[in-house]
Amino acid sequence: MCFNPAEKGQAECLPPPVVAVNYLLTLCHGSGIPVGMKQRIMVAGHLCLDITPRFAAGGRYRMADVFCPGKLTEVENAVIRPGGAVANTGLVLSRLGQEVVLAARIGNDMFGEAIRRCVGGAMAAGLRTVDGENTSYTIVLAPPGIDRFFLHYASTNDTFGPEDIDYELVRECGLFHFGYPPLMKRMHQNAGAALVEIFRRVKELGVTTSLDTSMPDASGDAGRADWNVILRKVAPHTDVFAPSIEELAFMLDRPLFEKRKAAAAQGDPVTAYESGDCEALSDKLINMGIGIVLVKCGIRGLYLRTAPAESVRRIPAAASAGADGWVGRQIWAPAFEAETFGSALGAGDATVAGFLCCLTRGFSPEKALRIANMVGCRSVQTVDASSGIGSLEQVVALLDGGIAAKPLELDLESWSYAEQLKVYLGPKDRGG
Secondary structure, rough: OOOOOOOOOOOOOOOOHHHHHHHHHOOOOOOOOOOOOOEEEEEEEEEEEEEOOOOOOOOOOOOHHHHHOOOOOOOOEEEEEEHHHHHHHHHHHHHHOEEEEEEEEEOOOOHHHHHHHOOOOOOHHHEEOOOOOOOOOOEEEOOOOOOOEEEEEEOOHHHHHHHHHHHHHHHHHOEEEEEEEEHOOOHHHHHHHHHHHHHHOOOOHOOOEEEEEOOOOOOOEEEEEEEEEHHHHHHHHEEEEEEEHHHHHHHHHHHHHHHHHHHOOOOOOHHHHHOOHHHHHHHHHHHHHOEEEEEEEHHOEEEEEEEEEEOOOOHHHHHHHHHHHOOEEEEEEOOOOOOOOOOOOOHHHHHHHHHHHHHOOOEEEEHHHHHHHHHHHHOOOOOOOOOOOHHHHHHHHHHOOOOOOOOEEEOOOOEEEEEOOOEEEEEOOOHH
């Protein structure tokens, strides 16, 4: 495909394999920041091919304008690229200079081949091609003036299981990240037995484990699954958990989720949540056994809560980052204002990628949160999750340039602003 969507007005097409490989190789150079353990990261879980038709810039549409029986709606060039947590998080990590290998299940078809060609040989080493199944895909429709919506074919994501991961490849990694189990049928069936087995086997290899989620479909099997039970089972094998505040409330406290959703009315739901909600929900996760909880709060930034010393010091990546600085933390880092807006698709994955990169490189939690927010800010300025993001050095340079964060309203009687660190410290923060 054309890797710079802003270039030319033609339809984006897949490049010859050597072009894709050379492109990815240029992304894999290190950031030159000599901190922490720069190790390979495996990103596993949900992977699909995203097909996004472009609508005319500046136009305004109504639903009836786009979906009208018998009517032809003209669009512009299409963006065709790998999507899902695996591609979004993996490609951003690569942009930041991390060595990455992807693990997912794809079909032996044109869409599967397109994904392989786009990500390149080394990164695709953990992808498993399966005969007789079709590769998952998503058609993303985002007409100006209408909230985006998706046509998604789950396919190989629903059949993904523990047998689809190469654990010898995992052994070579410093961190294992898994994304979107609510969108993968086997991961939430049988009280999450397959998901728990994956995390148990990875953790037994001494590798830092990380889990990200997506919003379960309330009317589907994932919405009816008991996520309290699933998370309680997988938590003892999970070092880092990075849900959004809405996902977390949906999974652990459905009445709270419904209450905040109603309070937000037609506004952004994240604005209705209080700092006490983040504290109570993260308390539950810490008590389950998770060491580092990163809550994505959209335009309000990132909330971090970490466990006591005994749990945090057992996390290999935290140990390399100076475990004591990660013990007993409660931090809220405000988001940054994007200069332009392309799409929020994959921005949460990009933010998590920034955080995980910093964790493996030895950054303090305060700096890791701010870098992660900056990566998320850069992500939303382009139509895809990764093309607007430079190297880790470039992201750090943006922060060092004094860019201001968005205003953040918190209960200042219990939260205090650390001017030098540019983050808020909560009432339970032990200050490293």
